[in-house]
Amino acid sequence: MHNFLDFEKPIAELEGKIEELRHISDSGDMNIAEEVTKLQEKSDRLLRQSYARLSAWQKSQVARHPDRPHFNDYVEQLIEDFTPLAGDRAFAEDHAIVGGIGRFRGHSVMVIGQEKGSDTNARVKHNFGMARPEGYRKAQRLMEMADRFGLPLVTLVDTAGAYPGIGAEERGQSQAIARSIEVCLGLKVPVISVIIGEGGSGGAIALASANAVIMLEHSIYSVISPEGCASILWRSGDQAKEAAEALKLTAQDLKLLGVIDQIVSEPLGGAHRGVEKTITAVGNAIEAELERMRGKDGTVLKQQRRDKFLGMGQKGLS
Template sequence: MQYLDFEQPIADLEKKIKELSELSVADDEVLSPEIKRLEKRVDELRESIFTNLTRWQRVQLARHPERPYTLDYIYKITENFVEIHGDRYHSDDKAIVGGFATIDGQSVVIMGHQKGRDTESRQYRRFGMANPEGYRKAHRLMKLGEKFDIPVITLLDTPGAYPGLEAEERGQAEAIAKNLKMMATLKVPIITVVIGEGASGGAIGIGMGNEVYMMENTWYSVISPESCSSILWKTWDYKEQAAAVLKLTAEDLEGMDIIDGIIKEPLGGAHRGPDQAAKAVKEQILESLKRLKKKSSEKLVESRIDKYANMGEFKKVSNNK
């Protein structure tokens, strides 16, 4: 298990517990009370730390290298998953995965950003940063869902769309914009869950849902804290301050009515209990499907457009002096 910097006190205690557990003592009663005392202290410390996280600490948790990714959730919550490859234009983007599956017998189209676990797979997946063909593959999948009247589920976890020159040459902005236009009028339910990072157009490019949820330790923003710090202060050193003012956590966005709810995670993050986290995601998806399937296609489109049109605040300023 990898520990983040703010988890170091927990790591130190758990290391001590492990060392005591490995000692050979004839009378186990000598060490047992001390081990139990330290285990209780670990539980108390974990509760204290994870109920008082800063926004930057939640960003760190969203990026934890052991956190479940899209394919982990797909294999845990669905049956009969059949992956669809390629955009029928250029190639198959490995940063976005998706296909057809069932969830408790309910057919769905499910897709999301996929990161890698090691150096080789991270390069293969480009850290979850999609090229235009990734968004065009997603477009193809969503339209297939509409054709066969199958709900669409999208899982967001990306630091942003791929910023390379080749992506711009192949129409990155156009591919994302086309997806937004298509999703606004898609005639089947769209359920979106932020399972990790939700950065900028790279996330919203597959994230315009009828209902949008965030897992407890995730973030969703127009810009990452590091990039915001770089623009405002010309250095990444103020990323923690940037995270604070961006208000990018699930709690922040629920308070601004940008998302529809928060999916609880195991104490310590989804990576501490991936099965428990997957169960919570599955329950929310099934609950949303039950509700949205009662709506007509016209009502789904109307409510989705209204949802995004009503976000934010504006004022009309008179020019009269």
């Protein structure tokens, strides 16, 4: 049984009725079986209609769905012989950012990303995917290692933002994020980033300053969360829906603005309704980008990445 979002209540009611009738239909009553089929068709139609016209706020809800595939799910399905590498060699191990070496479809790669956790204990362990400075310093260490050994870098972004706690600020959160962006932009290996859920603020771009930025269809990517934006502009989180629209945080908006390069379609009803299919589609997109960049000179890759980010916002300017 799925965890249904607020806007999916009519679908949830239909699914509930279908489940009840299926229990009854075990008796072999053909009339009930026909009714189940009709209700299932109605549910599928309603799901298709709902997801065809999602608002920015509804997409934010889908991007945050607890059953959406997380970093570890992608690694398990796409990366062979994954060897996690821990610690920033300065302060501590941060569990919000996970990284390591593995083989992606026959090629050695470095993989780094945020892990939110799939149950309560895991979410607490991984701090809900919100990294502290030591997480970004670990990411820098792994990025530099990838550069040293000529390994393409793949990052999977899924965070509401960097952790804003006092300890994190005392240990140089903003400097750690800025340095991660700097290191990312200076690499001479292919860098591919995929926004798999939330891409929140500097906490996301620290891992997403890539040659190719890919977004899942119902993921979001923005300078601040809708709630954070609303609390600043309207002094209340109640205007989060309006903020979501104004932020232009959907994959479709960002593709038009030239902030991202590619959108990967999700199964009907979101990635959580077809986890394996979603992960395979993301893997295909990563493979295509790696193939496109394979053999390119490192200096060219570095310059292309820098030009890409410096050119953002230039559209329409003379």
